[in-house]
Amino acid sequence: MDKDLRKIHHLEDTPLIRWNKNEPNEFLQQLVTKLKSLNMILSTNTYVKGTNKVLTRIIEDAQNQTMILLIGMTGAGKTSLVNALLKRTVLSTVMAKATAINTIIRYGQTEEVKAYFLDGQVASFDLDKVELFTTSDTFSAEILRENLDYIEVYVNNELLKKVTLIDTTPLEPSGDESAYVKESILNRADDLYWIFNCNSKPTQGELKLLGKFHERNVKPLAIINAIDIHETAYEQFIADQNKLLSPYFRKIMGISVRDAEVAVATDDEVKWNQSKFELLLEEIENSHANQTDRVYLIMERFIKWLKRFQTEMELIPQREPYITAYNLLVQNQIGKQKASERTEIENQKLISYEKEYRKASVVFKDVQTLYQLIQVISNNKHFKTYDVMVFVEYSNDYLKAVREYRTMLQSYKNESNRNDGKQRHSTGKGLLKTMFVNEQQSVKQSKPNESSQVLQATLEQQYKKVLALETQLFNEYPAVLKNLNDIANDQIERIINRVSLIGTERKKKKQQLITAIRQLNGFNNVLEAKDFVETFVEQLIEQKDLVVTKKERLSLSETLVKIKSIKLSHETLIASTHIDEQNDEISKMQSRLYEKYHLMPLQLTIDDMKSEIEEPPIYSGISD
Numbered sequence: 001m002d003k004d005l006r007k008i009h010h011l012e013d014t015p016l017i018r019w020n021k022n023e024p025n026e027f028l029q030q031l032v033t034k035l036k037s038l039n040m041i042l043s044t045n046t047y048v049k050g051t052n053k054v055l056t057r058i059i060e061d062a063q064n065q066t067m068i069l070l071i072g073m074t075g076a077g078k079t080s081l082v083n084a085l086l087k088r089t090v091l092s093t094v095m096a097k098a099t100a101i102n103t104i105i106r107y108g109q110t111e112e113v114k115a116y117f118l119d120g121q122v123a124s125f126d127l128d129k130v131e132l133f134t135t136s137d138t139f140s141a142e143i144l145r146e147n148l149d150y151i152e153v154y155v156n157n158e159l160l161k162k163v164t165l166i167d168t169t170p171l172e173p174s175g176d177e178s179a180y181v182k183e184s185i186l187n188r189a190d191d192l193y194w195i196f197n198c199n200s201k202p203t204q205g206e207l208k209l210l211g212k213f214h215e216r217n218v219k220p221l222a223i224i225n226a227i228d229i230h231e232t233a234y235e236q237f238i239a240d241q242n243k244l245l246s247p248y249f250r251k252i253m254g255i256s257v258r259d260a261e262v263a264v265a266t267d268d269e270v271k272w273n274q275s276k277f278e279l280l281l282e283e284i285e286n287s288h289a290n291q292t293d294r295v296y297l298i299m300e301r302f303i304k305w306l307k308r309f310q311t312e313m314e315l316i317p318q319r320e321p322y323i324t325a326y327n328l329l330v331q332n333q334i335g336k337q338k339a340s341e342r343t344e345i346e347n348q349k350l351i352s353y354e355k356e357y358r359k360a361s362v363v364f365k366d367v368q369t370l371y372q373l374i375q376v377i378s379n380n381k382h383f384k385t386y387d388v389m390v391f392v393e394y395s396n397d398y399l400k401a402v403r404e405y406r407t408m409l410q411s412y413k414n415e416s417n418r419n420d421g422k423q424r425h426s427t428g429k430g431l432l433k434t435m436f437v438n439e440q441q442s443v444k445q446s447k448p449n450e451s452s453q454v455l456q457a458t459l460e461q462q463y464k465k466v467l468a469l470e471t472q473l474f475n476e477y478p479a480v481l482k483n484l485n486d487i488a489n490d491q492i493e494r495i496i497n498r499v500s501l502i503g504t505e506r507k508k509k510k511q512q513l514i515t516a517i518r519q520l521n522g523f524n525n526v527l528e529a530k531d532f533v534e535t536f537v538e539q540l541i542e543q544k545d546l547v548v549t550k551k552e553r554l555s556l557s558e559t560l561v562k563i564k565s566i567k568l569s570h571e572t573l574i575a576s577t578h579i580d581e582q583n584d585e586i587s588k589m590q591s592r593l594y595e596k597y598h599l600m601p602l603q604l605t606i607d608d609m610k611s612e613i614e615e616p617p618i619y620s621g622i623s624d
Contacts (some may be wrong), residue, residue: 015478024291027547029296032062034536036402039150045522047319054305062189063297064521065107066288067164069188071181072195073203074170077225077257079134081195082167084260084277085284091167092131100132101148102185105165108154116149150185160282162288171206181209187301190294191287194249198233200227201241210248214223219250221283228274229257229309230249255280257349295547306537306559313566322570325516330574331545334512346502350589354488357495357593363488364602370395370609372604373398381493383484391480393474398469402611405462410616412455416617417454459616466613474606485601492599496590501585505552520570534564 036059042052061067070078082105091103111127125132133151166189168181194210196202202210213220222245227339234254243253255276263272265618272278316322332339363380367373374395377383537560540546546553 005509007386008403024547028062028088028295029303031298032059035062038529038532038536041525041532043178045525047316047322047523047525048309048312051305051308054308057188058298058301058305059183061190061301065160065162065164066190066290067166067188067399068106068191068193068284068287069166069168069185070191070193071168071171071220073197073200073206075200076170076195076197078167078170078195079259080257080317081223081225081255082165084257084264084275085159085165085280086155087264088157090130090153090155092134096516101145101170102150102182103130103134103167103356105151105160105167106152106154107160107164109156110154111156112153112154114152116151118420119146119147127155140333150401154595157468159284163284171203176212184307190194190297191290192218193223193283193553194220195225196237196241197226198224198229198237198254202245207244209243210372214248220248221278222249224252224254225257227254227276228259242590251283253283254280257277259449273391292547299547300552302419303389303555303559306322306563309529310534310563312524313563313568316523316526316568321519325519326514326570326573328518329570330511332577333573341573345508350499350502353495353499354589354593358597359493360488360495361599362491363598364484365600366600367604368608369401369425370604370611373427373604373609377484383487385483385487388480388487391476394473394476398466398473401462401466401469402613405459405466405613408455408462409616412459412617415452415455416454456616463613463616466611472609475604481507481602481604485599488601489599492597499586499593503590510579513577516576517574520574523568523570530563530566537563560596 032372039052039055042048044259045052053087068079071313072078083089086105090105112129113125113130113133115123115125115133117123130153133145133148166185168185171181190596192213194206210220223233224237237254238252242252253276256274259271259275260277263270263275263277278474289418317326363376374392376386537556539613541553541556541560548556
């Protein structure tokens with residue numbers, strides 16, 4: 001387990017510092033002031049939220065009272081010990097229910113419970129709700145604890161003005177008989193108290209965990225509870241376990257939580273003395289007074305945080321959104337020439353769109369006849385819908401019928417004129433001759449009259465056909481008129497949409513660049529923090545009486561070199577990025593088209609379409 005917690009005991013590489021009484025506190029205050037400034041710089045960047053959260057914890061713990069972590073197996077009596085020290089029942093001690101969540105007990109004038117959830121949310125509850133988080137086995141309590149990180153219990157108690165107690169969840173053996181304590185809780189502790197029970201010998205899991213602490217020079221205080229079982233309980237436990245445990249602890253002492261609870265409840269001084277709690281309180285006072293070790297621990301945590309910050313900085317260019325935003329600006333720089341060519345092509349398109357728009361708006365301007373309408377439809381493919389083409393077919397049939405009728409009418413007139421000429425010629429002869437023409441001449445004279453009669457009948461039939469087609473055509477026209485005007489209007493809207501599409505693409509590219517620049521600018525405070533860290537750590541290393549070991553001083557120097565070598569070049573890239581403002585010109589063009597050109601709708605009426613034709617002449621029937 002990677003654990004920084006330790007109690008320094010004159011290790012060879014520890015600097016020999018002669019602290020005066022107030023010097024550790026002064027150093028810690030100066031360190032906290034610097035860390036607060038760094039924390040403020042980083043707080044505005046969500047991309048290093050986790051790293052800044054760790055820094056926030058270091059600052060909080062450096063300003064808080066000495067934090068004492070209580071560790072032990074289920075039934076060792078940690079929670080009962082806390083209640084006895086506070087001389088009141090604050091935490092539930094139901095024997096069948098072990099503490100289910102790590103609990104930090106702090107001083108507070110306002111007594112309450114603060115729940116810290118894994119998603120960063122914090123909620124406050126009345127103090128009497130503490131059992132809901134620590135021991136309640138209701139379904140709602142279990143659901144609530146699934147999302148909890150830890151809780152803080154604020155109690156108005158004089159002891160808590162000096163120290164903060166951390167009641168951990170019990171050590172539970174895992175599959176390989178190893179015990180586990182949450183590292184985030186371990187890292188916050190200034191001192192460690194390990195609780196055993198006289199009735200139980202240390203487990204293999206406890207011994208393995210103690211061995212890991214021992215490798216890192218962590219020297220807890222061993223507290224043997226339940227010495228009240230019988231007079232020799234403590235002596236017997238020590239006789240059996242002292243050789244095994246003594247290498248791991250700086251001191252081993254026995255107490256009776258039960259005697260302390262009775263003493264508090266009955267105000268029994270004898271029981272209090274028997275509980276040995278006064279000796280425990282002396283140890284707590286020593287933990288509180290040993291600020292030098294506390295400064296070492298805070299410095300160790302800061303050094304570890306610094307390495308995390310270094311790693312965070314190194315990873316930024318490889319992570320989102322930095323990498324995508326950065327690459328977008330790089331590609332924009334590389335593609336400047338192509339972008340310029342594309343813009344020129346788009347500008348040419350815009351010119352053609354304006355011409356097309358103007359033409360489309362006056363497409364019906366000169367339409368005054370049915371024939372002109374058919375020509376417009378033929379020359380503009382967007383008008384060629386099914387309904388319109390049916391109308392065109394009717395129109396062509398109508399115009400063809402009109403032409404045929406006019407041709408037939410002219411033929412009829414020509415025939416009539418020829419007959420009239422013959423009639424006039426015949427009437428110019430002498431009356432007597434006319435009266436004595438033979439029957440054969442009469443027969444020859446009747447043949448032209450028969451031809452005229454047939455032509456007359458055909459002409460009348462064609463005339464009726466024209467009228468029928470005309471009726472059919474005019475019945476279809478109102479719907480077609482609306483359809484044609486709608487199509488014409490849709491066409492100019494399509495042209496506007498093509499203009500808009502260019503504008504939309506340009507706006508999209510512009511917005512992408514703006515977003516990328518904003519995202520990259522979001523890392524400026526990380527660069528500011530980097531500069532701050534470099535200056536601060538340089539000053540820290542230069543201090544002759546720096547509260548770190550030689551090894552840690554070397555680690556600080558190496559980390560500083562690595563942080564200095566990290567280069568984020570987005571500021572230079574942003575400065576060389578040009579954002580095209582031509583999209584505004586496209587908006588102006590759209591407005592200009594709307595203002596300058598208006599659709600001239602088709603206003604051709606039925607009377608305009610109607611062909612003027614003569615009615616068929618009435619057949620005279622004269623054959624003389």
